[in-house]
Amino acid sequence: MGKSSKDKRDIYYRLAKEQGWRARSAFKLLQIDEEFNIFQGVNRCVDLCAAPGSWSQVLSKNLKSDDPATRPKIVAVDLQAMAPLPGVIQLQGDITKRSTAEQIVSYFEGQLADLVVCDGAPDVTGLHDMDEYIQAQLLLAALNITTHVLRPGGTFVAKIFRGKDISLLYAQMKVFFPVVTCSKPRSSRNSSIEAFIVCQDYTPPEGYIPTMLNPLLDLTYDEKNELTGVNRVIVPFVACGDLSGFDSDQTYPLPKGDGAEYSTLEPVQAPIRPPYQTYIDKKKRNELP
Ligand SMILES: C[S@@+](CC[C@H](N)C(=O)[O-])C[C@H]1O[C@@H](n2cnc3c(N)ncnc32)[C@H](O)[C@@H]1O
Structure with a gap:
């Protein structure tokens, strides 16, 4: 059964x-x-x-x-x-x-x-x-x-x-x-x-x-219908991650799929993690738009 x-x-x-x-x-x-x-x-x-x-x-x-x-x-x-x-x-x-x-x-x-x-x-x-x-x-x-x-x-x-x-x-x-x-x-x-x-x-x-x-x-929902009053909660937005290799006065699109723009801050000296490393290598070879 x-x-x-x-x-x-x-x-x-x-x-x-x-x-x-x-x-x-x-x-x-x-x-x-x-x-x-x-x-x-x-x-x-x-x-x-x-x-x-x-x-x-x-x-x-x-x-x-x-x-x-x-x-x-x-x-x-x-x-x-x-x-x-x-x-x-x-x-x-x-x-x-x-x-x-x-x-x-x-x-x-x-x-x-x-x-x-x-x-x-x-x-x-x-x-x-x-x-x-x-x-x-x-x-x-x-x-x-x-x-x-x-x-x-x-x-x-x-x-x-x-x-x-x-x-x-x-x-x-x-x-x-x-x-x-x-x-x-x-x-x-x-x-x-x-x-x-x-x-x-x-x-x-x-x-x-x-x-x-x-x-x-x-x-x-759209801009006209935004939440207001206590319904609207705004949380801090903080950019983070390894930004070394980026120019401080330019913005670059993120690799395809992220749908956002990425602003650079001051370059920082930190170990470069693999996804950024690829990006930076491409940039150095002038392969980015
Ligand atoms: C466990 S059955 C409900 C049994 C019901 N309480 C009874 O006593 O006969 C769960 C029901 O949730 C419905 N359901 C699941 N997602 C739904 C949704 N997004 N909107 C409306 N009904 C949904 C299913 O169609 C299903 O009929």
Whole structure:
């Protein structure tokens, strides 16, 4: 018997079949709620990376609106289409794209969500560093959208991979949420580095203006749309490295591929490292433009 067929027969897989959940992941959200009570008082919710839709099912069944005349509003987003669910508005799109984020924001028509959940996972490549990196990018895209739609005091729950850079992600979440907890539901396989961060009491930094511009994720920003205020961080730029052999009053393009110009400072007496040595040799032989 192959490993995958054995895995599929675990208790949560069978329970999901019996109880009509679209995926065994439903139990992860249910168990997170058991521990953190995240559904209480939620009238509006966003389910990011929602397909095939078991988390949306859980939300649709468990959220109870304050006003019995209205259903809680749930917006579900995924790259893939998913079968319709009662009371769930679906949006097919990529959460790392600005246009998708804008559509989600527009669904809320100025009202803010009480809860944002994200069970996003890339197609795993098996290259752990790559998988962790893409997972972190999804998480940051989810956080970016969250800063637009979550009400102060609201909750954000997202899947993470507990890799070696996880403390950096925790630090990024702590900028926006005073209470950040890492949770591993029983239904999440022990063999997986998957876990969930439960970020509570959304409190953006004073003066923080949510922006769709995230240079990490969407390179379509331009000069007119520059980040401003506390969103704009300027770090010192320091040229370094061995510059011996360069004229102090001229600039030379870097070898092809670097896409930048290289300004010279005072020549320094230091051992010449190989890449520069080649460059300097070429310069001496007048082979450079
Ligand atoms: C583990 S599944 C989610 C399962 C879902 N929570 C459920 O309970 O049915 C991960 C989902 O993330 C989605 N996804 C991955 N990258 C995405 C992206 N950039 N934008 C939107 N969805 C994405 C995939 O299409 C996939 O459906």
